[in-house]
Amino acid sequence: MIAILDYGSGNLRSALRAFSTSGLEVIVTADSKICLEADGLVVPGVGAFQSCMSGLLGVGGDEIIRERKKRDRPTLGICIGMQILFSEGLE
Numbered sequence: 001m002i003a004i005l006d007y008g009s010g011n012l013r014s015a016l017r018a019f020s021t022s023g024l025e026v027i028v029t030a031d032s033k034i035c036l037e038a039d040g041l042v043v044p045g046v047g048a049f050q051s052c053m054s055g056l057l058g059v060g061g062d063e064i065i066r067e068r069k070k071r072d073r074p075t076l077g078i079c080i081g082m083q084i085l086f087s088e089g090l091e
Helices: 012-020 032-037 049-058 061-072
Strands: 002-004 026-031 041-042 076-077
Touching: 002 012, 002 032, 012 026, 012 032, 026 032, 041 061, 049 061, 061 076
Parallel strands: 002 026, 002 041, 041 076
Antiparallel strands: none
């Protein structure tokens, strides 16, 4: 199952449509348990870095990403979602 982290980003539907073609179950969620246990986590992002970070922190997405990294679990960032995997973004 692929989880798409819902933290208020603007391109959730596009990511859902794209990953639905994989043949795997795809879910859009902010549920930390689902995001931690998913085979893959997608962190999308559209907009300004700071507003995306605020949304991510608001749902505990930083902890989800940190824990997935500790567990060596696949995590894919798209657009600003890739930038928020790092300590700072470049816009």
